[in-house]
Amino acid sequence: MIARVLAAELPAHIGERVRVAGWVHRGRELKSVTFAIVRDRSGLAQVVMSGPAPTEETVVEVTGLVTANPKAPGGAELTEPVLVVLGEAVTPPPFDLYRPTVSATLPTILDSAPVTLRHPRLRAQFEIAAASVAGFRAALDGIGCTEIHTPKIVGSATESGATVFGIDYFGRRAFLAQSPQFFKQAMVGVFERVYEVGPVFRAEPHDTARHLAQYTSLDAEIGFIADHRDVMAVLRHAIAGMLERAASRESAVSLLGAELPEVPAEIPSIHFAEARQLLGGKDEVDLAPTDERFLSEWALREHGSEFLFVTGYPMAKRPFYTQPEPGNPKYSNSFDLLFRGLELVTGGQRLHRHADYLAALEQRGESPEAYQSYLEVFAHGMPPHGGFAIGLERWTARLLGVANIRQTTLFPRDLHRLTP
């Protein structure tokens, strides 16, 4: 059998008989001729045939002669075709997949994700997401990180009891991990530098465009840092790697008209206290969404950067394991990375001394017993360390200007949605 050729490769085979395979993206029957556009993972191929075209989304294999035609996609088309149906489409898609824009509403897209995501624009978003993840890994592999895989079932809900999913674990109560925080810190003790790409779970009771019950977290944790600024440098390196790979998906980027940002060699940063001054001087311990937008615009105006680090968040708003700012313990050695008006990443330096953990828990009035397994790690000698977590779906949404992260999630899970 003739080896399969991808649609995008057709121009290199003019004059040859080749076999392509894919989905009938569109059939157009004119008076004397029928055009069937076949879609495969590389793009579109035009097949010139007679008689009726197969129903759209039928899977076909077409053997034909590659013929130059400047009007065809890529400048070549298949003539004298022999067409074999590999898989019938018995139900039409909920909207026409061949139209350049997506006309359906978000619920329609999500309800029929296995077919609606075939639309080239929707598909392209997930190509960018996959490339971003590959770039994240490549950047961190390049600086000596080790990839880890940690438990998603945990015995206690340390991060925030309110938004955790409970599991019946062989008759015992267990929980879905809200983050790999404990494990990635522990593994700094083994590998110094680690990352994990995996699902995290939040029983998020709010129905917003920014929250999901499961998302993909790109987590990193780095040992032997001087302070949080070393973590920020690693994050900058990771983001640059993600963008480099995303940019390499040229056809997806161009189809989506995505404007990929420049990453400054050093991303500008502003201390939380200074940021609050800029915002009018109110003594708040957090930034409102409008504040984040204001600061992002400020960074673009003042520094020409779509990224901005806000450092030194008040300890009152950070988890107990956060390293306070030396000499100013109201603030912390932590940061948020704002991107295009929104918080994209949270990170910082962690405590690393056993005694500091005990003191931090006591100060918050929490019992060390509840954290026994976590505290054990720091009894065995841990270096100064810190890390961050990037939400993949949020990253893709901001990068591509998509308003709702459900649209950058293959099969989102939220308060109302458990299928498909």
Next chain:
Amino acid sequence: MIARVLAAELPAHIGERVRVAGWVHRGRELKSVTFAIVRDRSGLAQVVMSGPAPTEETVVEVTGLVTANPKAPGGAELTEPVLVVLGEAVTPPPFDLYRPTVSATLPTILDSAPVTLRHPRLRAQFEIAAASVAGFRAALDGIGCTEIHTPKIVGSATESGATVFGIDYFGRRAFLAQSPQFFKQAMVGVFERVYEVGPVFRAEPHDTARHLAQYTSLDAEIGFIADHRDVMAVLRHAIAGMLERAASRESAVSLLGAELPEVPAEIPSIHFAEARQLLGGKDEVDLAPTDERFLSEWALREHGSEFLFVTGYPMAKRPFYTQPEPGNPKYSNSFDLLFRGLELVTGGQRLHRHADYLAALEQRGESPEAYQSYLEVFAHGMPPHGGFAIGLERWTARLLGVANIRQTTLFPRDLHRLTP
């Protein structure tokens, strides 16, 4: 501050003052001199000092003069050291991490994983695992696969109701996914070729050396195949990629004395019926563990291969979505890959026509309603496809000759174990 140098890089810095950082792996106080061996992610560095050595596992930063010494690890040591403690070790490890072999029992290792995994031999296993995963991805990226991230919370337990974890999902009943089977098949309709590396969950009530409640599944699914043999070729390619990367971790491989197998250009294969003949001709529908060992030995003897495909497993033992063998529907277009006496991978060609799914469910007396979301995929035109899943922990265990997969899992979860 002088930039940090890794232990393994010391020989390149003889005559310079450098800074190393790591854990005090071992202190040896002799009459006139003290040796402190510092362990970092690259290896060991010998520090020559006076007075008592810090407690083992203390995290230190040492600035000193790199001096040639053929007896030191790597042929260089640090003299005239200035030592700063970065993190105290307040509790000793449960066993001496500096001894070449691990003397502790498995429960001790697992109970204190954050510190016991610092032992170079235990750590090396996870380096090999991480390299294997990187090799899996690189091999599949190289043939046009797209990486996907799918839900781990699902609305129905399609694969096997008996061994599924239930979740309270906002007051509704939901389950932890036992595999990404549904999603990866659906995504063949979008990307043609996909893979996912992620956790899968089995409420496995048996306390064996082979089963865990959570493991890391390396899943692939490939569209536009002729039959299961195309899937076997992709699996062979993936395994070769995993081994290539594993081999590149030379120090880990050598420390463990791991004997990495050769992958034949074409892995030998035997049909299930023929295998049963070889085993004495009993009309069984499955292979017992002793049978798998026998066949593995046979493949090594007859074909010089540590890998063996057994194809054509009886449909009675395969899930309903399996493609039957053309002309012989008692058997299936599926396979197991045996490696060193054990089943390592299961895979095969799936049904791809909507009507075939309906018929297969009817034949098994199951209701299509329970599979509605799954069946929907095949109503929209799907190509012939198939795939496989490799259990990462099992792979690493077989590769390194480890008897219990708990030992190749960072933080195993089983019937009894939910911490650390």
